[in-house]
Amino acid sequence: MFYWVLKMLVIGPIARLLFRPWVEGQEHIPESGPAIFASNHLSFSDSVFLPLVVPRRMTFLAKSDYFTGKGIKGRLTAAFFRGIGQLPIDRSGGKAGEAALSSGLRVLRRGQLLGIYPEGTRSPDGRLYRGRTGVARIALEAGVPVLPVAMIGTDKAQPTGKKVPKIMRIGVRIGAPLDFSRYEGMEDDRFVLRAVTDEIMYELMRLSGQEYVDMYATSMKDRLLRTARIRAVQLQEAARPGRAADELEDALDAAELGEDRNPAA
8 A cells, every 4th residue: 555655646746747757668568467677777766767657566676775774764764665565685695595586486476566676786887787697587487578677867867875866857668578488497507597687688788778797786886996995095195295296196097997006005
């Protein structure tokens, strides 16, 4: 009930009025039966605008951090996500990954729609990153079609770290369902899982127009974090009295490359 109240009476009307979302491919949305919506992930608001344009209820697998926050804000966030029927998943891998798989399968076996971000996390720079094979395992295990979805403009409306979104038009492009029934019974074959995932990511690249990067988004985030730390250390060192301007420039160049040209720092 909370889901439909938010969608039809609270968030939905406001979002439609302010952001005027446009949709392409709405005819691909199944009127009944289970399906997976596999979307690129540019912003927190992706999980708002995609369900907004899909007439049926959609359940997303959401990172467990949203459900474990402390204090008033944490409790309110957890209550909000539970209220709209989102499912917490632990992204640490291993048994946690199996639990996420089981949660997604339960949704699909009830005949509902499941939303998944194959990249596993938001893109750090607007590019499309390598997909994780969990979406393929769920699709093959459940035997359901996968609809590729490209979110357009959500990264500009609400970049990472920005709480209040910028008012602008948001787009949602839904591709034709992908049928992977030819791989039935092969959900434990890692080569098949990679092939299915790559096919999904190709469609996302085609629909979104994003540049594709053949590495995981989490790896890029780790690289950017390391670069930022190196830059901070080298800037502090370069700012000490007696350091020449060209040494400061060398420090910045090294940080850009993710290298440390000054071991003493």
